[in-house]
Amino acid sequence: MNLFVGRERELTRLDRLLSDARMVTVTGVGGVGKTRIALRTAAVAAEQERYCDGVRLVELSSLNDPALLDHAVVEALGLTDHTARAPRRLLLDHLAERELLLVVDGFEQLVEGCAELLRELLRGCPRLRVLAAGRLPLRIEGERVFTLAPMDEDDALLLLAERAAEVRGGERPDGGRGSAAAELCRRLDGIPLALELAAGRLGTLSVEQLLRRLDDRFRLLTGGGRGALPRHQTLRTTIGWSHELCTGAQRLLWARLSVFAGSFDLEAVEYICVGPDLPQHEVLDVLGELLDQSVVVREDGPGGIRYRLLDTVREYGAEWLTAAGDAERLHRRHRDWYLGLATWCELDWFSPRQAEAAARVEGELPNLRAAMEFSLGSSDDVHLAQYLAATLWFYWTGCGRLAEGRHWLGQVLDAEGEHDGSRLKALWVLGYVAVLQGDAVAAIAALQECREAAELRGDPVAVAYAVHRTGCLALVTDDMPRAEELIRSALAGYEEVGELNGNVLMGRVEMAMAVGFRGRLEEAVQVCEQVVEVCEEHGERWVRAYALYVLAYAAWYGGDPERARxxxxxxxxxxxxxxxxxxxxxxxxxxxxxxxxxxxxxxxxVLQGAAERIWPSVGLPLFGSAYFYAAHVLCEERTRERLGDPAYEEHRRRGAATAPEEAVARALGGRQQADAAAELAPAREGRGPEEPAHAEARRLPLRAERGDGGLKR
Structure with a gap:
C-alpha cells in the first residue's frame, strides 16, 4: 500500500479539531484525499491508544440501500447478534458506555440516512466520537467541518516524486519550484488523485511529454482559459485524460470493472469482464497495466490479493459502460458470477473448505448484496434474488449474520415477480432464522406457508425442511415430544430423497437433544457419535461442534468431567x-x-458472568427454555454453595465485565491457574470430604419441566 505523503499541517489541525469536537466531517472535492487523511488521523489515534475501546472504520461507498446502514456499522464493529432486535438498538446498547472513534467514509449516496443514524448514536452514546469523510457535510448538531484543500506545491511535488519513483524503479523526476514537475502539479491543482494518475504515466512518458499532453487536454476542454477551471473539473479532466491515454483494452476493462461493489479478485474479473474484444488470456496483463497507472488499487489481505477502483474512477468507468450500452449485460454477468459463487460456497460449507467458504462470503458480501439488489430490480429476476438470499443460509445462521439475513429474506419474499422453488427455500430459511432469533410468530408463519406450498407443488425436500425447522421451534420452546416427532419425520424425508448436508446432520443433533432431554441419553450419544463420524468424513466442523456439545454433556453426566472439558x-x-x-x-x-x-x-x-454478557446478543437466556436452563441453575446453586453469595456475585460480575473475546480465550485455557487456585483456597477451608459433584446428577438425566417455574429433577 502507498505510504502517506505530506499533509503535516492538515493532520495537526484535524487532530486538534477532533480533540475538541465529537463529530468532525472532512469535506472537499473528489480526489483531494479526504479518506486518506481521515484514516491517517485515526491510525495515529489508535497507535497512541487515545480511545479505550479503539477505532473502527465503516466503509459505505459500496452501499446503496439505506436499510443496510445499521448492518454496515454492526459489521464494522465486529458485533454478532442473533436476536430479532433492530440493529440500531444493538448499536446503541453496545456503544452506550464505550469510548470509541468511529470513522465513516463514502456516505455521499446515503447522506440523509447516515446523518440520522449518527445523530442518534451521538445522542445516545456520550463517549462516542465520529470522524466522517465525504464531499459534503452531514449537517448534524455539533458537527465541525474540516474542508480539505488541495496540496500545496511542496507536498504536491513530494507526492509526485514518491509515486513516480514507484513506477520508475526508484528514479525520481527532477523537482523544484521552477521545474516541469512543479508546473504539472500546478496544472493538476494539487489534487492527490490527479497526481497519482499522472505519476502512473511516468513509467512511459517524461514529465515534459506528460505536461504537453495534459495541456492540450485542458485547452480543448476550456477553450484555452484554464484560470477559471474549477477543481472538481480538474479531477474529472485528469481522469478523462488518463482514460484517453489508455489503450482500447484498458478502457474496456476499466468500464467493465465498474460493476463491482467494493473489492474483487482476479477470478471474478476473468469471468465477468471477458469477451471477444477482451480475451481471458489478456485480462491479467491489462489489469496489471491499470494497476501501474493507479486506475486500479491492489489490496493484500488474509484472503489473498484483491483489487478495487477508487469511487471517482469507478463512477467514470460506469458512465462509459452505460454510454456503450453494455451496463445491463455486465451487471447480469456480475450477478450470475455471484450466484455461482454462493452456490459453490454452500456446497463447500459441507466439506473441509468450510472455513474458506465462510471467509469467501465475508469478503464478497458487498458484491453479493449488489447481486441481490440487481435481481430485485426486475420482476423477472426476483426468483434469482430469492435463490441467492436462501443459498446464503449457512452464512446467515452459522456465521453470526442473522439480522442481515432476516433483512434480505424479507426483501426477496416481499418482492413481486416470478417465483419458483427458490421461494420455498427462502421461506424455510426465514423460518430457521426467526427460530434462532426467538421470533416464534414469524417462524410459524414462514414455515407453515413453506410446508403448505411445498405440499401443493409436490416438493418433498421443501416439506422436509419446513417440518425440520418447525421441530427446532418445538425444541427451544420445551415441547420435546413434538420436537422429536417432527425432526424424526424430517430426517425420514431427507433420507427418502437422498439429502445429506449440514442441515441434515444438524437435524440429527437436534433430535439427539430432544431424546436426551426426554431421558434417553444413551440414544442421544449414539446419534451424536455417528454425526461426528460423518462430519470427519466430510471435513465438516460447524455441526460437529454441536454434536461434541451433546457428547460433552453426556461425559459430564457419566462422571468424566475432564473429557467433558x-x-x-x-x-x-x-x-x-x-x-x-x-x-x-x-x-x-x-x-x-x-x-x-x-x-x-x-x-x-466468572464463566457464568461472561455468558450473561453474551446472552442479550443471542436472545432470551438459554432460549427461555427450562430444559436448556437446567445446567445453568444447577451450576449457580453449587457455585453459590461453595463460594457463598457475596463471593459468587463478585466473580460473576467480574465475568460479566469481561469482553467475549477475552472470555473465550480464558475458557480455552488462557487463564492463570495459580491465581484461580489462590482465590479458591479460602472457599475450601474447613470443608470435609464431599461426594463428587456429578454423583447426584448421575442418578437421573439433567432435565427440567415447565410447571410452577421451579426446576424438577
Whole structure:
C-alpha cells in the first residue's frame, strides 16, 4: 500500500479539531484525499491508544440501500447478534458506555440516512466520537467541518516524486519550484488523485511529454482559459485524460470493472469482464497495466490479493459502460458470477473448505448484496434474488449474520415477480432464522406457508425442511415430544430423497437433544457419535461442534468431567471461529458447570458472568427454555454453595465485565491457574470430604419441566 505523503499541517489541525469536537466531517472535492487523511488521523489515534475501546472504520461507498446502514456499522464493529432486535438498538446498547472513534467514509449516496443514524448514536452514546469523510457535510448538531484543500506545491511535488519513483524503479523526476514537475502539479491543482494518475504515466512518458499532453487536454476542454477551471473539473479532466491515454483494452476493462461493489479478485474479473474484444488470456496483463497507472488499487489481505477502483474512477468507468450500452449485460454477468459463487460456497460449507467458504462470503458480501439488489430490480429476476438470499443460509445462521439475513429474506419474499422453488427455500430459511432469533410468530408463519406450498407443488425436500425447522421451534420452546416427532419425520424425508448436508446432520443433533432431554441419553450419544463420524468424513466442523456439545454433556453426566472439558474446548474453538454466538454461549454455560464440579467454583462464576454478557446478543437466556436452563441453575446453586453469595456475585460480575473475546480465550485455557487456585483456597477451608459433584446428577438425566417455574429433577 502507498505510504502517506505530506499533509503535516492538515493532520495537526484535524487532530486538534477532533480533540475538541465529537463529530468532525472532512469535506472537499473528489480526489483531494479526504479518506486518506481521515484514516491517517485515526491510525495515529489508535497507535497512541487515545480511545479505550479503539477505532473502527465503516466503509459505505459500496452501499446503496439505506436499510443496510445499521448492518454496515454492526459489521464494522465486529458485533454478532442473533436476536430479532433492530440493529440500531444493538448499536446503541453496545456503544452506550464505550469510548470509541468511529470513522465513516463514502456516505455521499446515503447522506440523509447516515446523518440520522449518527445523530442518534451521538445522542445516545456520550463517549462516542465520529470522524466522517465525504464531499459534503452531514449537517448534524455539533458537527465541525474540516474542508480539505488541495496540496500545496511542496507536498504536491513530494507526492509526485514518491509515486513516480514507484513506477520508475526508484528514479525520481527532477523537482523544484521552477521545474516541469512543479508546473504539472500546478496544472493538476494539487489534487492527490490527479497526481497519482499522472505519476502512473511516468513509467512511459517524461514529465515534459506528460505536461504537453495534459495541456492540450485542458485547452480543448476550456477553450484555452484554464484560470477559471474549477477543481472538481480538474479531477474529472485528469481522469478523462488518463482514460484517453489508455489503450482500447484498458478502457474496456476499466468500464467493465465498474460493476463491482467494493473489492474483487482476479477470478471474478476473468469471468465477468471477458469477451471477444477482451480475451481471458489478456485480462491479467491489462489489469496489471491499470494497476501501474493507479486506475486500479491492489489490496493484500488474509484472503489473498484483491483489487478495487477508487469511487471517482469507478463512477467514470460506469458512465462509459452505460454510454456503450453494455451496463445491463455486465451487471447480469456480475450477478450470475455471484450466484455461482454462493452456490459453490454452500456446497463447500459441507466439506473441509468450510472455513474458506465462510471467509469467501465475508469478503464478497458487498458484491453479493449488489447481486441481490440487481435481481430485485426486475420482476423477472426476483426468483434469482430469492435463490441467492436462501443459498446464503449457512452464512446467515452459522456465521453470526442473522439480522442481515432476516433483512434480505424479507426483501426477496416481499418482492413481486416470478417465483419458483427458490421461494420455498427462502421461506424455510426465514423460518430457521426467526427460530434462532426467538421470533416464534414469524417462524410459524414462514414455515407453515413453506410446508403448505411445498405440499401443493409436490416438493418433498421443501416439506422436509419446513417440518425440520418447525421441530427446532418445538425444541427451544420445551415441547420435546413434538420436537422429536417432527425432526424424526424430517430426517425420514431427507433420507427418502437422498439429502445429506449440514442441515441434515444438524437435524440429527437436534433430535439427539430432544431424546436426551426426554431421558434417553444413551440414544442421544449414539446419534451424536455417528454425526461426528460423518462430519470427519466430510471435513465438516460447524455441526460437529454441536454434536461434541451433546457428547460433552453426556461425559459430564457419566462422571468424566475432564473429557467433558476437552470436548467443550474443541466445541468453543469451532463456534467462536465461525462467530456462532449460540454455540459459543451454550458451551460457556456447560463449561461453567464442569468447572464447579472439578473444584473451581471461582472460574464457574466468572464463566457464568461472561455468558450473561453474551446472552442479550443471542436472545432470551438459554432460549427461555427450562430444559436448556437446567445446567445453568444447577451450576449457580453449587457455585453459590461453595463460594457463598457475596463471593459468587463478585466473580460473576467480574465475568460479566469481561469482553467475549477475552472470555473465550480464558475458557480455552488462557487463564492463570495459580491465581484461580489462590482465590479458591479460602472457599475450601474447613470443608470435609464431599461426594463428587456429578454423583447426584448421575442418578437421573439433567432435565427440567415447565410447571410452577421451579426446576424438577
Amino acid at each position: 476437552t470436548l467443550l474446548r474443541e466445541t468453543l474453538a469451532i463456534s467462536h471461529a465461525f462467530h456462532d454466538l449460540v454455540g459459543t454461549v451454550l458451551t460457556l454455560e456447560l463449561l461453567a458447570l464442569v468447572e464447579v464440579d472439578t473444584g473451581d467454583p471461582v472460574e464457574a462464576a
